[in-house]
């Protein structure tokens with residue numbers, strides 16, 4: 001989170017601090033931030049994650065600087081079944097230490113596994129060799145990474161909210177540092193689906209990001225190439241020589257730096273000896289696939305879910321958080337808090353609590369598939385603000401005189417509303 005600490009979240013504090021965690025912190029004299037304020041990643045660490053880590057109920061159970069490299073069942077390889085569930089898990093750490101555990105909850109996220117620049121999902125020729133001039137994610141171009149990008153010609157790949165954030169920061173940098181040039185390349189065919197829900201988006205800031213990015217493009221302050229496919233990256237003198245194509249017509253670029261904001265994927269290698277079921281294309285926990293599939297779903301809400309949907313053939317093993325969504329970009333912290341609550345209840349033997357759903361998600365705005373470049377979008381993304389439709393495809397269908405795209409929002413899943421939803 002520190003690595004994207006300069007980024008302002010699109011969810012206010014009411015959706016980014018868990019109810020139980022709030023209770024623990026309050027007992028220690030914590031002053032809760034305003035529910036409506038928007039934290040940055042750094043705020044979230046400084047005002048929430050770090051104080052929680054220092055909480056006396058939590059500190060004794062945290063092992064810092066312990067990187068897990070592999071997980072399995074002690075003395076049982078993946079093939080052996082009889083007596084398997086009685087065996088402890090075995091976690092191998094990078095330090096060489098082996099830790100045993102009754103249960104494992106893998107919440108290791110996807111941040112360390114960014115998608116490559118290639119539109120096929122593979123790194124393009126030259127991508128690894130030119131890594132010194134490339135960055136993935138959202139570098140802090142106005143802060144720590146400023147000198148690297150000021151006055152440079154920067155190519156940005158991606159069309160999601162990470163790319164919006166980056167583009168807006170680069171525009172500010174260009175105002176302050178003459179000579180900074182920005183080329184924004186996207187795989188998308190239809191730019192309208194990139195901009196998101198505008199003022200109709202329930203998570204308002206996310207809508208505004210799209211609107212700002214659109215205005216910057218229309219003002220001509222940056223060059224946009226779409227639908228652009230990068231084919232290779234090479235070094236030409238001191239510059240990056242990027243070859244690519246728009247609809248089959250070759251169009252090459254020269255750049256000082258290339259930043260790829262094309263989403264993330266999970267690290268499944270460390271789970272090679274655990275019996276898991278993974279959606280074949282999203283690489284999410286299998287049962288979640290139909291709930292979150294960005295090409296077909298979540299025009300309304302991603303249904304809250306818990307231990308049942310998150311279970312694997314391996315008993316007492318769960319993947320939660322961003323990693324449970326695999327390559328799907330729609331994960332929200334509130335969804336993760338609900339996952340944790342249910343999984344912990346299940347592992348503690350409180351099966352009734354595990355089966356309950358105690359979350360209300362914002363009615364719209366969860367449909368943020370614009371944050372992944374490779375996906376074609378949730379029915380094309382949220383509908384334009386002025387249109388009575390659930391998504392771009394729905395709007396297009398209605399404009400053609402049809403009743404709609406047929407996906408429609410799911411009925412609201414309001415069960416028990418905790419303080420998160422106040």
Ligand SMILES: Cc1cc2nc3c(=O)[nH]c(=O)nc-3n(C[C@H](O)[C@H](O)[C@H](O)COP(=O)(O)OP(=O)(O)OC[C@H]3O[C@@H](n4cnc5c(N)ncnc54)[C@H](O)[C@@H]3O)c2cc1C
Pocket residue numbers: 001004007008009010011015066067068069107108109110111112138162270320321322323331332333334336
């Ligand atoms: C820029 C950005 C903005 C976002 N904004 C929002 C928002 O506004 N609202 C919202 O709801 N969600 C937002 N998200 C999505 C999501 O909620 C966050 O990504 C959130 O941090 C995911 O939490 P996580 O715990 O699953 O993973 P992470 O926060 O990525 O945490 C994973 C942790 O596991 C550790 N780890 C990884 N591998 C290992 C290993 N092998 N061994 C041991 N430890 C390991 C990592 O070091 C890290 O500490 C945003 C995401 C990004 C990237």
